[in-house]
Amino acid sequence: MNKSELAAAVAERTESTPTEARRQVDAVLDSIVESVSAGERVSLLGFGTFTGAERPARTARNPRTGDTIDVPAAVVPRFRAGSGFKARVSGSEPAPARSSASAASTGTSAAPSKSSSSKASSKSSSKDKKSDKDKGSKNSTKDSKKKSKKKNKKSKKK
16 A cells, blocks of 8 residues: 555545545654654554664675775664554454444445455465465575575676
């Protein structure tokens, strides 16, 4: 889901226009960015916490030339998912069922939209494909890493 799809979902749930929903989504995101930029912590109970984390100055190496580079100190954004968010993503907590009374009062149906259900099915099928590939060799990722290292060494020699 991207930003415009999120705004469309908000418009549908709040029975507002897509333009109003887009402004609301932008306002929420801008408020989070401004607060974290100012050094504040933004906690959304059940969803997660946005913070800024300080990275100290360090030296690094340019992988192409091997030269050392001084990397300045920086403040980077961090997000830590809340327990409710983690439970929903892991599948241990079912999605809250919208009762027919609340759905009738809001004018929305309790069934998921076509786009979200088709995306969910495509995600599960891609996971199935990945698990089928992994069944052939337990070390498939190790084997592919070794092969890519060999290719890199050969290309450097040329």
